[in-house]
Amino acid sequence: ANSTVGQVVIQLCHLLKLRSVAVVRDLGSMDKVGPWLKTLGASEVLADTGSLKKELEKNKYFAKPKLGLDCVGGQSAVRLADTLDDSAPLVIYGCMSGRAPSWPWSQWVFKQMQVRGFNLRKWMKSNKKKIPAMMESIAKLVNADKLRVTHTEYELGTEFDEALDHAMEEGRSTKILLKVKDIGVTY
Structure with missing residues (x-):
C-alpha cells in the first residue's frame, strides 16, 4: 500500500468516505510508513506478515473488506484474499514477488472467491473516450491538493x-x- 498506486487508492477511498486497510511489506520502516499512510486516509495499516485476518479481528475491525487490490502475488495475495468477505473480488494488477498465488480449495468453494486480473494498457485501449475526463478529474484533485503523490x-x-x-x-x-x-x- 505504500506504492504510488496504494497511496492514490488510499486517498481516493478517503475522499469517497470508504474505509481502507493498507497492507505493507515490513522493511523495518513500519513506524514511519504506518503514520504516513494514516495521514493519507488509511483506516488501518498492517504489516504483510502472519494472518491479516487475525490482525483485523484483533484491531476490532469487524467488517470484512469488500474488495482487495494486489500487486505482490504469492503468499501476500493469499493472505489478502483470506481477509475478504464472501464473494468479494480480489483484483490483481501485478506480481512483484514473481510468484503466482495458490489458494486452498476452501477459498474457492466456501468463500466463493473471485479473482480478476487488471491490465491498464488493455483498459486504456478499450476506454479511449473516458481517459480525458478521467485525467481531468485526477488533475482537479491534484490541483486542489486533495490528491498527493x-x-x-x-x-x-x-x-x-x-x-x-x-x-x-x-x-x-x-x-x-x-x-x-x-x-x-x-x-
Whole structure:
C-alpha cells in the first residue's frame, strides 16, 4: 500500500468516505510508513506478515473488506484474499514477488472467491473516450491538493547520477521525476 498506486487508492477511498486497510511489506520502516499512510486516509495499516485476518479481528475491525487490490502475488495475495468477505473480488494488477498465488480449495468453494486480473494498457485501449475526463478529474484533485503523490525532482542534464542513486535506494518511498529543460521545441 505504500506504492504510488496504494497511496492514490488510499486517498481516493478517503475522499469517497470508504474505509481502507493498507497492507505493507515490513522493511523495518513500519513506524514511519504506518503514520504516513494514516495521514493519507488509511483506516488501518498492517504489516504483510502472519494472518491479516487475525490482525483485523484483533484491531476490532469487524467488517470484512469488500474488495482487495494486489500487486505482490504469492503468499501476500493469499493472505489478502483470506481477509475478504464472501464473494468479494480480489483484483490483481501485478506480481512483484514473481510468484503466482495458490489458494486452498476452501477459498474457492466456501468463500466463493473471485479473482480478476487488471491490465491498464488493455483498459486504456478499450476506454479511449473516458481517459480525458478521467485525467481531468485526477488533475482537479491534484490541483486542489486533495490528491498527493510524493516525488523527488531531478534535472535530467545535471542531476542524472543523483537520480539514479536515489532510484537504487532500498525502501525508497518517493517516485523520481526527471525534469527536462526547455529545448525550444513546440508541439
